Amino acid sequence: MAVPTPNPLAPARLAAAGDPQALPAHVWPSSARRDGATGGIEIGGVSLADLVERHGTPLYVLDEQDARARARRVVSAFRSAAAPATVHVYYAAKAFLSADVARWMRDEGLRIDVATGGELALALAAGVPAATLGMHGNDKSDDELSTAVEAGVGSIVLDSAEEVGRVADAARRADAVQAVRLRVNSGVHASTHEYLATAREDQKFGVALTQVPGVVAAIRERPELRLLGLHSHIGSQIAGIGGFAEAARRLLTVHRALLAGGDVPELNLGGGFGIAYTADQEGASIDQLAVGIVGTVVSTCADLGIAVPALAIEPGRWIIGPAGVTVYTAGTVKDVELQTDDGPAVRRYVSVDGGMSDNARTALYGADYEVRLANRVSAAEPVLVRVVGKHCESGDVVVQADLLPADAGRGDLLAVPATGAYHHSLASNYNLVTRPPVVAVADGAERVLITRETLTDLFARDAGLAQEGAR
Incomplete structure (x- = not known):
């Protein structure tokens, strides 16, 4: 050369x-x-x-084998780090979704996170069990909510206070009890591109930490809803542990306060794990992230005197990119x-x-x-x-x-x-x-x-x- x-x-x-x-x-x-x-x-x-x-x-x-192997690595790393606690790994469909990719993720033991009616419909058409799907979106339509509830999706992430009543009404019409998570804007400023940082105060996703008690109270007032826990997504293309650890600490402090009013079985810390696009870059080490995130959750729970909840994460780019x-x-x-x-x-x-x-x-x-x-x-x-x-x-x-x-x-x-x-x-x-x-x-x-x-x-x-x- x-x-x-x-x-x-x-x-x-x-x-x-x-x-x-x-x-x-x-x-x-x-x-x-x-x-x-x-x-x-x-x-x-x-x-x-x-x-x-x-x-x-x-x-x-x-x-295909690379994608499948990376999916298995995420599941193995987080479940090993969290044992004996439970970890649910959701594949973030927005990264790339086709019927076959949905089946790959299903077969490798992952759940799937969808954000639109189209992603939901494709995952269902591909044979992914509705109970293993999580539904996101900051502006879900009434049709999308009704479809999700009627299909029996495992969880719907509430992105605003107004969605509490809308999801509850959809569940009432379907004669169902719908499990929900509440997306929280943690205020953590992830080290990434401005458009990829999704937990800053001035943006469209989630509710502020100070609003959480009121929104959770509204959720608990509706018998058609069952609270799974809080959800956080601080951004995308992140390689380090710092932002995830800080978000976990902030959410767990609120999580402890919510326990006084009822069960809060889960904590979802989202995804956003970065990859290398050029030879000089370093992607996120999934083993280090798993140990760091889980370790922070365990130590924070010990400090707060509460049990470690089941954890959920939502990688997409790291698996398929x-x-x-x-x-x-x-x-x-x-x-x-x-x-x-x-x-x-x-x-x-x-x-x-x-x-x-x-x-x-x-x-x-x-x-x-x-x-x-x-x-x-x-x-x-x-x-x-x-x-x-x-x-x-x-x-x-x-x-x-x-x-x-x-x-x-x-x-x-x-x-x-x-x-x-x-x-x-x-x-x-x-x-x-x-x-x-x-x-x-x-x-x-x-x-x-x-x-x-x-x-x-x-x-x-x-x-x-x-x-x-x-x-």
């Missing part, structure tokens, strides 16, 4: 990233490797180039000459046949990713590139900065790792681009989880075209 020429536009992290054609194990799916003959990337024993021949690009590829890779076909390559404080420099723009329609996170959060030449290896000098999409936005960036061989260009396949979470979920039809398929791979075999959207699919919703066809 040639040594890259220094470029003043290159971020410092690239200098320490190592071989720009390597596949760092903490970023890529566990099965990722380069074929010894072609140098092309394989996932789950299947060549990405072969997948592209059959399914085209852009293409989401998901390592590293299992996913997105494959693109490279198109236009353009060198842009720029002046910097250190003199002239060149940034190479490599366009691909996707972009912000299949990866909104770079535009939304300024997220960093890495990219690899996927169909071959090259001895050419690595050069600084910015991988961009085909949409009519200058902010349509997939990879802000990484190194690719200088001979990478039109027709080559480029792979971006850590795209299993919040990529298909956030995908759009901007510029009338169709959404990519999702293909799972395992043990040398492939299976389509979600088919490629077609123009026929898009146009079927255009009433003007439907009327034209009827004339």
Whole structure:
């Protein structure tokens, strides 16, 4: 491998990233490797180039065994740390949900957290028992609440005081007693992007700690409701224990006060466990998080003189994110000459046949990713590139900065790792681009989880075209 020429536009992290054609194990799916003959990337024993021949690009590829193994690791880590206390692990469906993924999570012993009527309907259609579902949402419709109650979902997370009466009325109509949790805005300021911090005082989720006693009293006044406990979610893409520990301490203090009025069997501390998107980043250690979170709960309960409640957590990204890779076909390559404080420099723009329609996170959060030449290896000098999409936005960036061989260009396949979470979920039809398929791979075999959207699919919703066809 040639040594890259220094470029003043290159971020410092690239200098320490190592071989720009390597596949760092903490970023890529566990099965990722380069074929010894072609140098092309394989996932789950299947060549990405072969997948592209059959399914085209852009293409989401998901390592089934990696996702399943990570799900098992979360369950094992928290249950081991909490024993003999009970731990319920919910997979956060918003990260990515398909019928098969729902079944994977069910089969690995996880429950599923849904946040909309659509996610609820898909989980039920996939055969997930309603009793293992938790229903979230800051603005649940009456139809969503009625559907959830009538289906027999295991818990509904109340996000506001007004939902107490609405859920109770839905349960009364269904002649049911509905278990509920109360989402609490703990005030903990998680160290993450502003848009991912969900427990700050000035935002839409949950009720303030000072409101909890009144809302819980209202819950207990309704015989159609059964209080499970308090719920907290401090944000997403968090690697450290500090925010979770502080949230646990604050909620348990309120939890103790609530015990004077009745049973509070559970405490749900949410999810938000972070992953590595580039070689220089470190994802959350699930074992350390489990020991730290559970240890804080146990010690705080001891200090407060109360029993340790059953615990619940809701990871999504940590399970499914590293299992996913997105494959693109490279198109236009353009060198842009720029002046910097250190003199002239060149940034190479490599366009691909996707972009912000299949990866909104770079535009939304300024997220960093890495990219690899996927169909071959090259001895050419690595050069600084910015991988961009085909949409009519200058902010349509997939990879802000990484190194690719200088001979990478039109027709080559480029792979971006850590795209299993919040990529298909956030995908759009901007510029009338169709959404990519999702293909799972395992043990040398492939299976389509979600088919490629077609123009026929898009146009079927255009009433003007439907009327034209009827004339």
